[in-house]
Amino acid sequence: MGEVHVVNGNYSAAEAVKAVDVDVIAAYPITPQTPVVEYLSEFVANGELDAEFIHVESEHSAISAVVGASATGVRVFTATASQGLALMHEVLFIASGMRLPIVMTVANRALSAPINIWCDHSDTMAQRDTSWIQLYCESNQEIYDTVIQAYRIAENEDVLLPVMVCYDGFTLSHTLEPVEFEPEDEIREFVGEFEPIHCKLDPEEPMTLGPVGGPDSYMEFKKMQHEAMKEALKVIPEVNSEFEKRFGRSYGDGLIEPYNVDDADVVIIAMGSVCGTIKHVIDEHRSDVGLIKVKAFRPFPGDDIRRLIEGKDAVVTIDRAHSYGSMPPLWTDVKAHAPDVEVSSTIAGLGGRDIRVEDILEVIEVAEKGEGTDEPVWINVNV
Amino acid sequence: MKYTVGAVIKEPGSTRRNKTGSWRIFRPVLDHEACVHCGRCYMYCPDGCISLDPEKGYVIDYDYCKGCGICAKVCPVDAIEMVLEED
Numbered sequence: 001m002g003e004v005h006v007v008n009g010n011y012s013a014a015e016a017v018k019a020v021d022v023d024v025i026a027a028y029p030i031t032p033q034t035p036v037v038e039y040l041s042e043f044v045a046n047g048e049l050d051a052e053f054i055h056v057e058s059e060h061s062a063i064s065a066v067v068g069a070s071a072t073g074v075r076v077f078t079a080t081a082s083q084g085l086a087l088m089h090e091v092l093f094i095a096s097g098m099r100l101p102i103v104m105t106v107a108n109r110a111l112s113a114p115i116n117i118w119c120d121h122s123d124t125m126a127q128r129d130t131s132w133i134q135l136y137c138e139s140n141q142e143i144y145d146t147v148i149q150a151y152r153i154a155e156n157e158d159v160l161l162p163v164m165v166c167y168d169g170f171t172l173s174h175t176l177e178p179v180e181f182e183p184e185d186e187i188r189e190f191v192g193e194f195e196p197i198h199c200k201l202d203p204e205e206p207m208t209l210g211p212v213g214g215p216d217s218y219m220e221f222k223k224m225q226h227e228a229m230k231e232a233l234k235v236i237p238e239v240n241s242e243f244e245k246r247f248g249r250s251y252g253d254g255l256i257e258p259y260n261v262d263d264a265d266v267v268i269i270a271m272g273s274v275c276g277t278i279k280h281v282i283d284e285h286r287s288d289v290g291l292i293k294v295k296a297f298r299p300f301p302g303d304d305i306r307r308l309i310e311g312k313d314a315v316v317t318i319d320r321a322h323s324y325g326s327m328p329p330l331w332t333d334v335k336a337h338a339p340d341v342e343v344s345s346t347i348a349g350l351g352g353r354d355i356r357v358e359d360i361l362e363v364i365e366v367a368e369k370g371e372g373t374d375e376p377v378w379i380n381v382n383v
Numbered sequence: 384m385k386y387t388v389g390a391v392i393k394e395p396g397s398t399r400r401n402k403t404g405s406w407r408i409f410r411p412v413l414d415h416e417a418c419v420h421c422g423r424c425y426m427y428c429p430d431g432c433i434s435l436d437p438e439k440g441y442v443i444d445y446d447y448c449k450g451c452g453i454c455a456k457v458c459p460v461d462a463i464e465m466v467l468e469e470d
Contacts, residue, residue: 097390099389198388208393217384
C-alpha cells in the first residue's frame with residue numbers, strides 16, 4: 001500500500017521521477033512547469049535522489065543535454081511547457097530519430113501572442129509529428145502513475161521512443177489533490193534497472209550515433225519509427241495492466257478510458273483535466289452521455305475509438321488547441337479513423353479559459369444538433 | 384547502410400566507405416616534373432588527401448579529394464592544375 005499525500009501536479013511528476021531513480025536531469029524553468037525543476041533540484045541537493053542535475057541556459061540545451069546523456073546509456077528526465085517546448089522543437093526529432101527513451105513532462109500552456117501562461121494544448125499539439133509518444137493526464141494521481149509507466153514504455157525493446165507526459169498547466173500543475181505514492185523500492189522493481197538496448201556511447205566499444213542517412217536510407221528509418229509507434233499501441237496497454245495488477249490503479253486500457261459509453265446516446269471525446277468535469281456532468285446531469293478520454297494521442301488508438309462511436313446518435317470532440325484554417329487536431333484524428341461517423345467539433349478552454357459545466361452542456365447540445373461537422377464550434381467565446 | 388534501430392552504426396570507421404571524391408567538379412592534377420617537393424599542398428589540404436609517397440613524390444587521394452583547389456592556389460611553382468572533371 002502506498003501513502004497518500006496532498007500535492008500539486010508538478011510535485012506528483014517530480015515524486016515519480018525520484019521513484020524511478022533517474023540518473024541525469026537537465027531542465028530549464030518555465031511557468032507552469034517551474035516547480036518540477038525546483039523540487040527535483042531539491043531532491044538531488046538533499047541526497048534523496050542520486051542524479052546529475054545539469055543546469056542549462058535554455059530548453060534547447062536542456063533537451064540536447066538529455067539526448068547526449070541518454071546516449072551514454074542512463075535514464076534521463078526533462079520537463080518544460082509552452083515556449084520552452086517550442087524552443088526544443090528541432091531537437092525533439094533528433095531524440096526520436098535516435099530512438100532514445102527520454103521521458104519529459106509538459107505542463108500544458110498556451111503559446112504567445114498574446115502572452116498567456118494558462119492552460120491549453122497548443123504546445124504539445126504543435127509537437128504532434130515529432131515521433132514522441134504523447135500521454136495526457138486527467139488528475140495528479142494519473143501524472144504520478146503515467147510518469148512511472150512512461151519509462152517502461154519508452155525503454156521497451158519494441159518501442160524505444162521518447163515519451164511526453166502532458167498535464168494541464170495550473171488546473172493540475174498547481175492544484176492540490178490527494179495522490180497515493182507507492183514505496184520507492186516497489187516502483188524501482190516495477191520499472192527495473194535501465195539497460196541500454198540499441199546504443200551506448202562507450203570508448204571501449206565505439207559506435208556512431210546520429211549519422212547521415214541520405215535518400216538511400218532516410219525513409220527506411222522513418223518507417224521504422226512508425227512501426228515502433230504501432231508497437232507502442234500494444235505495449236502501453238500491457239504496462240497499464242501490469243501496473244494495475246501491482247498497484248491497483250489503471251486508466252482504461254492505457255490508451256483510452258471510456259466512461260459510461262455503452263449506455264450513452266451521445267459520446268464526448270476529450271483529453272486532459274476537462275475529462276473530470278465531463279464525468280461530473282454525466283453523473284449529475286446527463287446519464288445518457290458517455291466520454292472517451294483519449295490518454296494516448298500518439299500513437300493514436302483510432303480503431304478503438306471508431307468501434308466505440310459507431311452507431312451512436314451523436315459524437316463530439318473537445319479540442320483545447322486548433323489548426324488554424326482547418327479543423328482541430330483531435331477531431332481530425334478521430335475522423336481519419338472513423339470517416340463514416342458524423343463527428344461534431346468544438347474548441348474550448350484556449351489560453352486557460354475555464355471549461356465549466358454549462359460549457360459541457362453546450363458541447364452536448366452542439367452534438368445533438370449535428371453542428372460543427374465541417375467547421376468547429378467555439379464554446380464560450382465572444383467574437 | 385544497415386537499417387539499425389536509431390541508425391546506430393556499431394562498426395567504427397565505416398565513413399571511409401563513403402567516397403566523397405564524387406562531389407568534385409575540378410580535379411587537381413600534379414605535374415611531378417615541375418613539383419619542387421616543398422610540401423605546401425600537403426600542409427594546406429583541408430581534407431588530408433595529399434600524402435608523400437617515397438617513390439612517386441606527392442600523391443592526391445581522389446577517393447576523398449573534393450576539388451577545393453587550395454593546393455593549386457598555394458603551389459609556388461604552379462605545378463597543380465585544376466581540370467574540369469568532365470574533360
